Amino acid sequence: MNFERYNNDIILYQEDFDLDETLDCGQAFRWTKISEKTYCGYFLGNYLEIVQESDRFILRNTSEESMRNIWIKYFDLDTDYGILKQRFSQDKTLEQACRFAGGIRLLRQDPWECLCSFIISQNNNIPRIKGIISRLCSKYDQFPTAQMLSNENEETLQYLRSGFRAKYIVDAAAKISSGIIGFDHISELSYDEAKKKLMLIKGVGPKVADCVLLYGMYRTEAYPVDVWIKRVLENFYPDGMPECTKGYEGIAQQYLFHYIRNNRDILLK
């Protein structure tokens, strides 16, 4: 890890990292681009302003302590994405995907926020997902905990304009805040069992469960299959994800998702 303190900032030197590709690729919905090189956003209650100048990053008003305790883990900086990309590149399509956007990293997010966010994401588009989550956070002045949301119901959530998803948010808040379903417990389960457990929540199917496991619980073998990945599988991997992604299918999926969304013409069907 190559970083240093400079006045109140942290200067980070990091390869295989691009803010546009990582913060605006549909895995997180609370980062905002505030200038050509700068994003601001939150992980839990921690605010960050981060600037990119090629391989040099400035984390504004950040201490070495919060760098070590929060942001290294959040941005998955202890993982060598160069090695991962090299491994993935044994496959031709993945090789192109990694070359197209080599700065994608997996964000290690909060499981509860992921659960809510990806419940909201179903049959929805990214700008509107961001809008709903933004209204949710404005009301509570932060991303509300399951406990906070357990006081809401379908009617009181009307202001979100989240449509049929409101009742799913209510059920998720109830099951998580009551402890009927616990992330600590789920993290000890096998992939299949963990997924099954999450799917007990209304509005959580295979895709949303995989999103929670991958983005919120760092289960890198989980790869969410949405309409785009479905098209990739049909076109290139009829027998499933290639062998070279084993154990890291979720990270490979990140490259593929971004690649296919921006290169729709390579699809034959």
Next chain:
DNA sequence: TTCCAGGCGTATC
């Protein structure tokens, strides 16, 4: 106007 968006619940077979 119609279609579609990082899917899922329900009904039906």
Next chain:
DNA sequence: GATACGCATGGA
């Protein structure tokens, strides 16, 4: 277990 359909909302 597979398949068809409706679903809130809003932008294109």
